[in-house]
Amino acid sequence: MKPIADLHVAEPGLIVIDVAAADEETALAFQEALANRWATAVADRTTREPGEPGVRLRCYLDLRQPTGS
Template identity: 65%
Template sequence: MRPIHNAHVEESGLAVVDVAAADDATAFRIQELLATHGAIAPADRTTRQPGEPGVRLRCFVDLRRQSGR
């Protein structure tokens, strides 16, 4: 995964969330749940690490703003 930079978490209410899940469907469902609590910069794909189980997904959450839902 890419490094987390100061700009990603420079203020209260900003977060970087790394999700590890068994499959894509589960990872994207977690992302949807996060979107109900704040504005997110969603991931459009998951990643897999050779030799490691499951998938990974990273999204950026801004709890200071309401989601568009």
């Protein structure tokens, strides 16, 4: 994965989450659960690292903006 940009953690309440999961369905379900609770910049796909098991996904949360769920 690319390095985390300073902009994404520039203020308290901003979070970068790197997810490692067995499969894309699991990673995207976890991201959806986060998005149901907080403002989230979602990823529409996962990535696979050659030679490593499973998939990876990065999403960005703003804990300052709950969605009310």
